[in-house]
Amino acid sequence: xxxxxxxxxxxxxxxxxxxxxxxxxxxxxxxxxxxxxxxxxxxxxxxxxxxxxxxxxxxxxxxxxxxxxxxxxxxxxxxxxxxxxxxxxxxxx
Amino acid sequence: xxxxxxxxxxxxxxxxxxxxxxxxxxxxxxxxxxxxxxxxxxxxxxxxxxxxxxxxxxxxxxxxxxxxxxxxxxxxxxxxxxxxxxxxxxxxxxxxxxxxxxxxxxxxxxxxxxxxxxxxxxxxxxxxxxxxxxxxxxxxxxxxxxxxxxxxxxxxxxxxxxxxxxxxxxxxxxxxxxxxxxxxxxxxxxxxxxxxxxxxxxxxxxxxxxxxxxxxxxxxxxxx
Numbered sequence: 511x512x513x514x515x516x517x518x519x520x521x522x523x524x525x526x527x528x529x530x531x532x533x534x535x536x537x538x539x540x541x542x543x544x545x546x547x548x549x550x551x552x553x554x555x556x557x558x559x560x561x562x563x564x565x566x567x568x569x570x571x572x573x574x575x576x577x578x579x580x581x582x583x584x585x586x587x588x589x590x591x592x593x594x595x596x597x598x599x600x601x602x603x
Numbered sequence: 604x605x606x607x608x609x610x611x612x613x614x615x616x617x618x619x620x621x622x623x624x625x626x627x628x629x630x631x632x633x634x635x636x637x638x639x640x641x642x643x644x645x646x647x648x649x650x651x652x653x654x655x656x657x658x659x660x661x662x663x664x665x666x667x668x669x670x671x672x673x674x675x676x677x678x679x680x681x682x683x684x685x686x687x688x689x690x691x692x693x694x695x696x697x698x699x700x701x702x703x704x705x706x707x708x709x710x711x712x713x714x715x716x717x718x719x720x721x722x723x724x725x726x727x728x729x730x731x732x733x734x735x736x737x738x739x740x741x742x743x744x745x746x747x748x749x750x751x752x753x754x755x756x757x758x759x760x761x762x763x764x765x766x767x768x769x770x771x772x773x774x775x776x777x778x779x780x781x782x783x784x785x786x787x788x789x790x791x792x793x794x795x796x797x798x799x800x801x802x803x804x805x806x807x808x809x810x811x812x813x814x815x816x817x818x819x820x821x822x823x824x825x826x827x
Contacts, residue, residue, distance in 0.1 A: 519738075526738030535806030539787070559740040563733070563813075566747060566820075570813045573762045574781040579662055583675060587657045591650055593679040598686045 525549050530560050534567055638698055642689060649689075653682055656699055659783065660706050666778045667710040669767055677713060681706035696792045703779075704793045711771055723768050723811070731811035747820040765815040773808035780805050 518524035525533070525546075530553045536542040537550055554560050583589075636655065640648035657678060664681075665674035685702050692701050723731075734741040752758065766777060772794075779790045780801070787805075791798045 527740050528735040528738045531733060535802055559743045562746055563744045566744060566813050567809060570809055570816060571781050573758060574766065574777060577759055577762050577766065578782045579666065582658055582661060583671065586661060586675065587654055590653050590657055590679050590682055594682055594686065598683055
């Protein structure tokens with residue numbers, strides 16, 4: 511970590527790793543306020559622990575999205591509609 | 604002869620490709636729902652809801668339950684309950700959010716009844732959070748191996764296994780937020796919790812997942 515950032519962190523003027531970690535989710539979702547975002551990015555750019563951690567956190571999100579399963583049983587909708595026609599008390603049309 | 608894991612993966616990929624078109628088609632129809640007709644008990648209007656929402660709702664339920672047959676039966680039960688309780692929908696959320704809340708509750712109730720709970724409990728998710736001492740990481744994260752990360756089918760299998768392990772409440776949030784990309788507010792309404800609770804649990808779930816993936820992807824320590 512850069513000496514200035516390190517000193518600021520030690521003096522409590524900049525967020526430490528634990529604090530930065532708490533901001534991670536909001537940062538990824540774009541909901542971290544501007545002033546905190548700047549401090550977050552300064553820390554990440556300098557920190558040998560938080561930078562790889564954030565990259566892995568980001569990959570975890572991307573890979574989770576990649577696992578979205580789209581496989582559907584072929585007659586899923588038909589079966590559901592038949593089930594409803596048989597079991598739901600549909601009003602007579 | 605039983606298909607190998609690789610063959611099963613390949614078949615699943617084919618099925619996925621085939622069904623993506625159907626899902627995209629159903630998404631474009633999202634504005635065509637006649638909510639007033641559905642609320643009035645109109646059968647064709649309700650069946651349009653079934654046609655439109657079944658693919659996405661099935662994906663959510665099957666990931667929670669990790670069982671295709673059970674997911675199909677919960678999907679049918681969800682629509683049945685929705686139809687029978689349609690008069691209780693108050694337009695305080697989207698109709699689909701209300702529908703998904705029914706489906707997710709049924710899926711979670713099924714998990715609880717069958718005691719087929721995920722292997723991780725809430726306290727295990729806690730254990731998978733990073734540790735800090737005086738505000739600094741206790742263990743420096745080890746870089747991940749680009750070679751291992753590049754193997755797509757193996758990676759998907761590993762990530763799916765990790766998601767399956769999450770405690771039910773965390774798993775539902777990851778599925779809805781990171782897989783299906785619902786907003787924090789929509790997820791909060793579906794699960795009946797605050798937006799703040801969604802944000803906190805999502806962060807903890809992602810960190811737990813990262814930790815579960817870590818042994819599979821980290822670089823081997825250099826041999827001396």
